[in-house]
Amino acid sequence: MATQIGTPSMTPPMGGGIPSWVPTEARHYLSHVEMGRPIRALARSADCHASTILRQIRKIETRRDDPLVDDALETLGRVSRNKMIINKDKMPMTQAANPSMPDDETLTREARRILRRLCETGAVLAIAAEMEKAVVVRDGASGASTRTAVVDRPIAQAMALKGWIATNGGGRISRYYITAAGRTALEQLLEVDSPRGPDGFAEAQTSFQGQGYDDDDEPVKRGARRMRYNLAESPLAALARRRDKDGTQFLTDTLVQAGERLREDFELSQMGEKITQNWERFLTPGGDGAPASFAGSAPSAARARVASALAELGPGLSDVVLRCCCYLEGLETTEKRLGWSARSGKIVLRIALMRLRKHYDETLGPGSAMIG
Secondary structure (H helix, E strand, O other): OOOOOOOOOOOOOOOOOOOOOOOHHHHHHHHHHOOOOOHHHHHHHHOOOHHHHHHHHHHHHHHHHOHHHHHHHHHHHHHHHHHHHHHHHOOOHHHHOOOOOOOHHHHHHHHHHHHHHHOOOOEEEEEEOOOOEEEEEEEOOOOOEEEEEEEEHHHHHHHHHOOOEEEOOOOOEEEEEEOHHHHHHHHHHHHHHOOOOOOOOEEOOHHHHOEEEOOOOOEEEOOOOEEOOOOOOOHHHHHHOOEOOOOOEOOOHHHHHHHHHHHHHHHHOOOOOOOOOOHHHHHOOOOOOOOOOOOOOHHHHHHHHHHHHHHHHOOOHHHHHHHHHHOOOOHHHHHHHHOOOOOOHHHHHHHHHHHHHHHHHHHHOOOOOOOO
């Protein structure tokens, strides 16, 4: 069951397809502007003073300068107007819902993925008026930008309306940054998915740590993988800033993109079906690394791509990319877990990323873009 972050305890009874994630002040604004409910009536329903409702309505009105917020309110306004027409004509209520607005479960799942990306150093969400999707890009050490995620426009609208992202200027392309409220929401989402153990460490991504499937497709219970990581950046991003003795980048942009591609497929594979994949077999020397057979859905196809890439790398190399790029495990922790000598992990990781880049070039074509 998805966790709803920031869902108000008392909201006006709007119904008609308005998702429950919509903030209280936005509901009051829509009730007053779109449905014509008096401010005093809203105040009685919310058990507060009329001036409180008035301040909330004015606050939302000033936020309409934000393109995503304005689009979200316009879409929700159409839902409210459809509700009034349906109630008047006694039409089926199902026609009131607008499919372009995400439900609670979809928003929670997508926000967990996108907000984590926006927490990384130098990451912004970029979107233009004519774009159906927004992209998250991150500036690299050499000044080049790397696309790390793609998100549907309605999801970006919802996150802007909830105040999780905000823009600091206009232009043809709007650039959004994660806010303090967005960081707080992300921490709550991660705590729900990865409850803290007695030592205070957060658990790893639950879709792959709690149970896997063995060769007979029987669920296998596994111990919790505990780790602590920095939300501001992945281990790969931190390593990309390092330079060799001659001043060249330790990891080129193409190697960073290969690791980000693997992580993107890894995250995509956790969406959709309630099916987990046993990645632990890639962390076991001598284990069967052959990719499993998957169905044709997008998450299943992503699982197949991850399994194929890890099988191509083989033991050792697949260990380090899975831990550092997918589990976001730090290099020092990885070296200790694998019994490697200190400062050897970055060399093995670079070799693994070279092999991974070659694998993507051979299977997907040179310079293949991430899928989002």
